[in-house]
Amino acid sequence: MALSRRTFLQAGSAGALLAAVAQEALAQAGIESLKIITGFPPGGTSDTTCRRVAQALTGTYARSAVVENRTGAGGQIAIQAMKTLPPDGTTLLQSPTSMFTIYPHIYKRLPYDPVADVTPVTIATVFDFGLAVGPMVPASVTDVKGFLAWAKANPPQANYGSPAAGSTPHFIPALMAVTQHVDLKHAPYRGTQPAMLDCVGGQIAAVSGPIGDLIQHLPGGKIRILAVSGAKRNRFAPNVPTYSEQGFPELQHSEWFGFFLPPRAAPDVVARVNAALKVALASKEVIDGLATFGLETMTTTPAEFVDILAKDRVKWGPIVKQVGFTADA
Structure with missing residues (x-):
């Protein structure tokens, strides 16, 4: 990502000031009920973000807030709605x-419209991805190179799941497969959690997904996380080396969840929602x-968010071309 996390992580001192803005926004907007739509199922990081924020917005921005899971087509159905x-x-x-940044390159x-059909408001969270393997992969496989060697020796079992075809966690192992000349078969799921259940159950070998979705399954002892995709080790999985540490710097990618309004939202509405979300995301309970x-x-500000979207769309073009994946194939 082009932005520094430290620059935009919310300081607690800002929360009090922004809270007053949000309370005023509620009085001005008079919103009775807020609906937050996500394209992914309950239990995962996307759904969790929505529910934590919805709870924080209740009584400040709106009198009530609910989350609606419109799953399918890798998040497209939710955006279309x-x-x-x-x-x-x-x-x-x-x-x-x-x-918004990869799909335009893989779907004809x-x-x-990834630009015209939404109004960007703010980024909400940032996170890294991890590569986890389950009981299908021998316990002797403890790093990425070991997994690639096992995959080459076991082509029928060399597969991995991700939360959606064309998503960042799909492309990280896909790029690894291309550069290392390994045939890794991709299995798209409706979210990371369904993929993790199949991985834990031995139906698929590995899962590439948000690190938060993977670490939930570590206590069961049936999965191992082999790598994380950040520029440095992830604080939520400090013992797991990065892809870069293991000799794969091209696989360094982090991602964000962001909030959007429908198209053609008025500037004053965007400003009110942005202020309310900043309060919610600055609260200790949400953090x-x-x-x-x-x-x-x-x-971020709405303008910063628009700029990040545009730059990320440009960044992913050549990566998609290198991998050679198209959703219409």
């Missing part, structure tokens, strides 16, 4: 980056709650 909704601040979309036709899922809170 925003196109015709009123941009009055009563409905928000929460989504990862891939649907999307059911939404600590999301940390248990491997997520770090972060906010």
